[in-house]
Amino acid sequence: MRHHCSFRRLTCAVAILIALAAMLPLGNVSSSLIDAGRGFPYRAFSELPSTPIKLKGGSLEVAFAPGSTILPRADILGWAERSARSVVSYYGRLPTPTAKVLFVPVPGREINGTTYGYGGAASRVVLGSDATAADLEADWVLIHELVHHGFPFIVGPRDWMHEGVATYVEPIARAQSGLIPVDEVWRQLVVGLPQGQPRRGDRGLDGTPTWGRTYWGGAMFFLLADVELRRRTGNRTGLQQVLQSTVAEGGNITQQWTIDRFNAVGARATGTDVLGELYECMKDTPRNVDLIALWRDLGVKLVGRNVQYDDAAQLAHIRGAITARLASPVRESLSALRPGLVERSQVNAEPKQYSGNEAPCRSFPWISER
């Protein structure tokens, strides 16, 4: 499986690469470093020296394809480490025992990335040779790619899940680690999410693989899930616990999961079926989200480029919790969680039968049928 994410505001494509491709002989390695040929990018790590970065849960191997950069390698490695630490902090560990990042210098200042899971967690990051330290610090791509490492390939037309989770989590992980201000998380969501609303002819998230619905429609799904999980659990659990539990249960980019499996892990982690309900609500029907009401309830307002908060808003405490660093990360296995919660949630994790189209949306006051 491969996620290609070059500037989420422009293009993205996701493809599944057969595992066999990794075993076939390669031609010219140096050209394949640019062109993503067979065996890519894994073969590069047997051809090039790599630097290990030790992190909680594993090791990130960083290699550089031939080419020069104006920034010293040490600066790029430092940026890679800060980025990886931010993702490790969000997930509670490096999602896989080993992960690889291959930097490929190209002319200019662009940074874009592609993530692969068919031969282990690996990302190729195209790095403009003229990129400055400020370019790296402002960059979202590397963290977006590393967030992909911690989410399984969900079988079916679910690119909106892969890209939605990466789009939603990336700024939150950065803010939790102090790499960007919290204001930037909300500014991006307020500006970006309207692009995720259904348009004419929409057939729900599973049936509408447009750019807007894939990235921002997916991000909207995960924001709504996060808010509703927190609302329903008295702000005790949210999406971060679900994603930490997913990683703890072995869910990562190298694994294929059904959506039912992911939703069941979410149910066990939170004692609610919010994810299952929200999926039922949004999977095959266009649902418009009343973002104005959502921002009002969370107490977020964009005035020009400045974010203003209303701490008296109904869900202001939830808004604060979303970007706060998690005090107690989920442990290695769900069985290590509060036993009562796991037991109770096994009941809740049973698939529900919905009688009508509207039923699963009832819990989500911001959602209406378009």
Ligand SMILES: [Zn+2]
């Ligand atoms: Zn992506």
